[in-house]
Amino acid sequence: MDSETTIIVIGASAGGVEALRTIVAALPADLDAAVFVTLHIGAHRSDLPWLLARAGNLPAKHPRDDEPIVKGNIYVAPPDHHMLIEAGNIRLTKGPRENWARPAIDPMFRSAAQAFGRSVIGVILTGGLNDGTAGLFEVKTHGGFAIVQDPAEATASNMPQSALENVDVDHVLTAARIGQCLKELAAKQHAPDALENVSALVAPEEMDMDAQFTLNKPVAVTCPDCGGALRRSQLGSLMQFSCHIGHVYTMEVMLAAQFLAVERFVEQAMRSLSERAELCGIMAEKLPALQENDAERQLWVAARKEAFDQNAFLRTMLTREWIHPARRGAIEMSHGV
Template sequence: MEIMMRSPLREQIQIIVIGASAGGVDAIRTIVVGLPATLSAAVFVTLHIGSHKSDLPWLLGRLGTMSASHAVHGEEIRAGHIFVAPPDHHMTVESGKVCLTKGPRENMARPAIDPMFRSAARTYGANVIGVILTGGLNDGTAGLYEVKAQGGLTIVQDPSDAVGASMPKSAIANVAVDYVLTVPEIAPLLVQLVAERSPAEARKGGDQATGDSQEKGMTAQFTLNHPVAVTCPDCGGALRRSELGSLTQFSCHIGHVYTAEIMLAAQFLTMERSVEQAMRSLSERAELCRIMMEKAQEGEAISPARWQDAMSEAFDQTAPLRELLTREWIHPDGDGIVGQGSVITDLA
């Protein structure tokens, strides 16, 4: 049996992982301003940016405290530096290094918060401090649960202080959170916790292998759970249900992962695209009928009235479809609705 050797780096460094979505830039900047360059911890930040260009490292670096950069695959973890997940890549924390992957989206996001939290917790155990900030829905809750389960400390932004309260509320509802604070209170606490905690003493668990073994663990869990009568919105594959504390998750063989709440929103987006395609087909049918109506007026065999009736029929059938899209849809978490103009814009 292969024996995993603990590297000195793993014994000496502490890890702070921060996840945010809508409204997160200002919150992250406020925290970073309060972190000294001498902080004996490495800071990892995932913000939901999808594949869009991000200037977050530049914004954080110019604050004049800690250095910041987009993470580079394989680079060494070092204290006093902020590693930011680059666009369209998951960032994970392995033993002594940073890893990037364009693996399947989790909770409709890439980069997603859960992979970063999960990998840090499984590698560094009680040396991890997890921070959940403002955002919609609940990416990060499952990852924060892992941080807590591996002996790490958990901090959540006070929902009343957040632009998007859903992420903090979900974390508080599903994880035994250690601290609930406003954003200005978080940096002083992080500095205090890092100074007070001895990494060697803090270690508790966290020696689980990462990388391929994590994927094997996911596959093993997948095969043990029975499929549910719901398919993956991303790839159409069968989904398996799993429970993480009080949190329900769904995953497919490809690796797409959803919480139940984000699955609901993903289903709406799938329905929205299908309805929009139907509306487009009806509009194209109406346009074809209009062209043929004009041609019939020039003497074709079929009367212009028949083409006009077909055109009107196509237009009329778009009305119920438009109503389906524009109505308000109930979101079970009670923190809002899912409907046109409000569909997970922060999980691009």
């Protein structure tokens, strides 16, 4: 496929189905572009291709791995797979989650920018936290065009607002206007001028790991997914963390992920203390009812009480109201569509 082929990449999360249906309804059957969509669906079965095909004039599908790119088609990232865009085909991978998502928006945007450069139009729609911001930054870095849904219209304004704060966005539009804008840009065979004085950024999974983990200043945090050391990088004003495995987080997602990791570890400690209390109780009961065993039995009873007391302390810590100053909102859970 020609590198000048217009590639439209659209990322959405909470509330994204209706916005996508509105956009697709405005696209003509002879659209001179290929459209790629990633919605946060996790591993859930998805009916999104069927919904988008019914909403507009273009066929929509989950692509196969290594499927050729054909203009006039809508390709939807399948459940539990990142969708990557190469020069002439589509690659599906179960690579590491990014911003706690698979499929994630950033890998799709990043791969499209690297393969098609100035021929890419990136669109960020409604969603929580900020997956897609780093990818849209890459689109602009490689000379592409950036469109963001008006946060005032979005069901969840975090994703579009983050894109506006960190990327030099070309248009801020309602979903209805985005569809019309994409139609016009594709008809004009849109090719924006490449940005000057901006170096292309390397995808985290493609970085030389020796250089990445020896030249950068270390940060005292570990990956919430695998426990590996994290390195910090900067995409304009957006900060990212990545590990050896390839998990990637923005600062906002990292804060949320780290807090859930704390909860998980506290819950594991609570389970271990409950098990200790149970075992101490069994030890106290199994001692023969002899006078010489009373002191030992009381020690096991005391140990059981100690475990219960410490468990109660952890439960208080787990259920208290913690301060969450970040305004990006709570972690968004994926739902099948």
